[in-house]
Amino acid sequence: MAANVSEKEARQVAEAARESEWKLPSFGKELYLGNLRLDLIHPQPKLDPAKVEKGEAFLTKLRTFLENEVDPLEIEREAKIPDSVVDGLKKLGAMGMKVPEQYGGLGLSQVYYNKALALVGSSHSSLSTLLSAHQSIGLAEPLLGFGSEEQKQKWLPKVATDHISAFLLTEPDVGSDPARLGTKAVPTEDGTGYRISGRKLWATNGAIADVVIVMAKVPKGDGNRGGISAFILEYDTEGVTVENRNAFMGLRGIENSVTLLEDVFIPKENLIGREGDGLKIALTTLNTGRLALPAICVGVSKYATKVAREWSVERVQWGVPVGKHDAVAQKIAFIAATSFGLEAMLDVSSRLADDKKSDIRIEAAIAKLYASEMGWKVVDELMQIRGGRGYETAESLKARGEKPIPTEQLMRDMRINRIFEGSTEIMHLLIAREALDKHLEVAGDIIEGDGSIQEKAKLIPGAAKFYASYVPTLLYGEGRKPGSFEEFGPLADHIRYVERSSRKLARTTMMAMGRWQAGLEKKQTRLGRLVDAGAELFAIASACTYALTIAKENPERADQARELADLFSKHARRRADDLFSAVWANDDDASYKLAQDVLEGRHTWIEEGIVDPAGGDDRPQVRDEQPDKSVSAG
Ligand SMILES: Cc1cc2nc3c(=O)[nH]c(=O)nc-3n(C[C@H](O)[C@H](O)[C@H](O)COP(=O)(O)OP(=O)(O)OC[C@H]3O[C@@H](n4cnc5c(N)ncnc54)[C@H](O)[C@@H]3O)c2cc1C
Known part of the structure; x- marks a missing residue:
């Protein structure tokens, strides 16, 4: 969202993106306020059996198409998706997955739309990007939300079947x-x-x-x-x-x-x-549109788990499979557990989206932020496990007679997710604004309003009343009771941690507001840590909830799901603890000052001894104003 609009304007636009059918508050927003509303995500809404049947039938057809009609190496080699593949996707109905049947689409649920994107993304990310740009932000989603009936009748059947x-x-x-x-x-x-x-x-x-x-x-x-x-x-x-x-x-x-x-x-x-x-249309479109990128990250992370497993068994060094070496084993565990955690967060958010009862803006935004950051770590660890073969292209591996595993391509394709549809820095600001929303509503005009001291003084009693009843709620909660959340069994301790840490997050946020007041907005790195800590808490809650859902829906996988949720939660707790510590103990101010010195040229001496491959200031800049490749849209 806009960075240079005023706080008030930004809140108004964000509020305008709230959808009228939402009756329940956001789980994520409550988490930042120190209120673990587990009831909002647990137990997860049941899937509609008719939607499951339709979704599974489509996934089967899609898988057959991807396995038989798509050559990912050709897409890389030609830097193009062949027309036959685009036509095949159109014939399957993949262009209109989320468009309701009445307008000529497949009418898949959000859960199955995301499963389809994950499947396609595991074949080649260019394919999932084609589909998600077309459906999640292209014509269909904004029209479904804001289009007139005439516009829907005219355009949705076209974009659901043929028009890109x-x-x-x-x-x-x-x-x-x-x-x-x-x-x-x-x-x-x-x-x-x-x-x-x-x-x-x-x-x-x-x-x-x-x-x-x-x-x-x-x-x-x-x-x-x-x-x-x-x-x-x-x-x-x-x-x-x-x-x-x-x-x-x-x-x-x-x-x-x-x-x-x-x-x-x-x-x-x-x-x-x-x-x-x-x-407002762009933001509302992204309420659920933002779940497309996490879905693609989930597909890639699942594939990374498969590659890590197969390669770490097959590759023998120093007399044992590399997966037996502790340093590699840690990475395998991280990849597998993180794949589970990312899938859990996606499933929790997507079922909420299908249920249409809860405000899911924060959940979708966190899923985008978290999946793109963690997905990047997953492919980086996979590259390390694959060693030199990770860095080699799939085409080159194939030419030498090896399996064409596209590790370096996964990494190249994954990186953009941290930049587009809201960069990590912008997602931090957007989520922080939501996390601080209640405080800004109650005390914003006192902290940063334009009013006189007398006018601000008049606002103090209202704010004091709110904080007098709010602060005590942050001091004690269920997370302090040893037997609480017992339905989570061995995972209950992780939920207790989330409850305690949610209150800690709210207290820390209040302390930060008290200390920096209006200046907190400029402390982006500190705000980013608070947002990231909240994201870890949402991830843990999702993983534990999802493990229970799996136990109910697929009892034969109950133990495995619990084990993955347990390790994922342990990792996430460690990351959250580090983030909490670094809110106060950090070098942010020194780093900011040094960066400004760098910008002012104080340290250009450190740039000596190099050439600039893009051309230094004294070399002529060649700029082709009219590239040869220009094509008319018609
Ligand atoms: C492959 C690809 C596909 C894309 N597809 C589309 C598309 O289909 N439609 C479309 O409209 N756009 C598309 N984009 C654009 C994409 O959404 C933008 O690249 C993205 O919004 C970031 O904008 P920018 O690149 O201009 O970076 P800038 O806004 O110039 O930002 C530069 C850096 O500064 C940071 N930054 C900026 N403002 C702040 C702030 N207030 N506080 C802290 N940090 C800040 C950013 O996070 C970034 O790190 C695409 C881009 C790429 C590369």
Whole structure:
């Protein structure tokens, strides 16, 4: 979300993304307030048997297609998804997995949509990125949430079966901070529509799309609300030019564009919602859309577990399989336990999304943040286990007669998840804002309001009343009682830890607010630690709950699930304890100061003795303004 809008505006937009059918509060938000509301996630909502049957049947077809029709090596070699694969996915209905059947889609639940993305992502991440950009942020999701019935009838059957869609928000000068959007949508004088001009960067699917969502700012004027708005743009409209197909470190098969919009006419029927609803639409779309990336991370982590297991048994060094060496065994355990933890968090969040009763904004945001960070660690550990073969390409391994395991590709493909759909830094800010929301509501105007001292003094009694009843709740709870949460059996101690630590998190947050007051917003690294500690607590609660769900739904796996949940929780507790300690004991201020010195050039001497492969200041910069690859969108 926007970084330079005021706290109040940001809270208003975030609140606007709350969905009306949610009757229950967010488990995650309560956790940050020191209130473990286990009842919100445990026991997990039951899956609808009809949805399970439909979902499983689709997964079987999808698996057969991926195993027989997709050559991941070809996608890497050609840096392209073959047309036959895109057509095959269309025929399977994979373009409309979440679109309801009444609009020509498959109508899968969130749980099965995510299982499908995990499956596809384990084949090649370019495929899952194609599907998730098309469905999670492309046309379908915003239309389902905000489109008129006419728009749904017209577009959903197309995007569910054939038309590829994309989401055009980012611009060369506007990345994490979309409130400063430069693309303009000027209402035409005759009132029939808008003329849009601007340049959009890095739109996934944007090089091959048929129809896209474009975000543009309508100037405020006579009779129109103005503001950032979302439009449906038919990509063959005059004035749309795909200037470049961008290439990246990973995701080599994606069709990602720079798209130039020159005086493009969009009829007013193609405005989604109202003028000024754009950021709200983008945020609401991401409420569940954010679960797509964790799903892909889960698929990759499961595959990493398989590779780690098979290779660590097969590879013998110093007379024993490498998995018998303690240093390697620790990594295998980490990969397997983390795969379980990530799947648990995804399952808990997805069932809540399907249940449609709870506010899941924080859960989805934490799942995105946590899965992208932990998924990266998983592939890094896998690379180490695979040794030199981890660093070698699958194509080269195959040429030498070895199994083409794409470890280095997994790493290249995984890395972007920490950057797009809200970078880790932005997710920290977004979740911190939610975690602090109650305090800002009660005491925000005292701490950072514009009012005079007298005006602020008038607010103190209200805040004092709130804190007088709130603070005692943070001092004692169920987590202190030895026999509590007994239905969790051997995992109960982890839930007790979550309960105690949730209160500690709330106390620490209050202490940090007290100490830095309005300045806390600038202490991003400290806030980030608090957010990460909360994410670990959500992960532990998810793992233990999910283990109980598995015991109920698949009793033959009960013991294994409990063992994985136990080790995952032990790891997560250690990480959370370290985060709590580092909130107070750290070098943040010294690091910040040194960074500013670096920026001011005080330490450029440390850069001596190198050449700059991108060309130093004194070398001519070659900039191709019109790359050869330019293709017209039409
Ligand atoms: C492969 C790929 C696919 C993409 N697909 C799409 C797409 O389909 N549609 C679309 O619209 N966009 C897309 N994007 C854009 C993507 O969402 C942006 O890259 C992302 O939002 C980050 O913006 P940026 O790269 O401009 O980084 P910047 O915003 O310039 O940020 C640079 C660094 O500063 C940090 N930072 C920025 N602001 C703050 C702050 N307030 N506090 C602390 N740290 C901060 C960031 O986390 C980052 O580390 C894609 C990008 C890539 C690379």
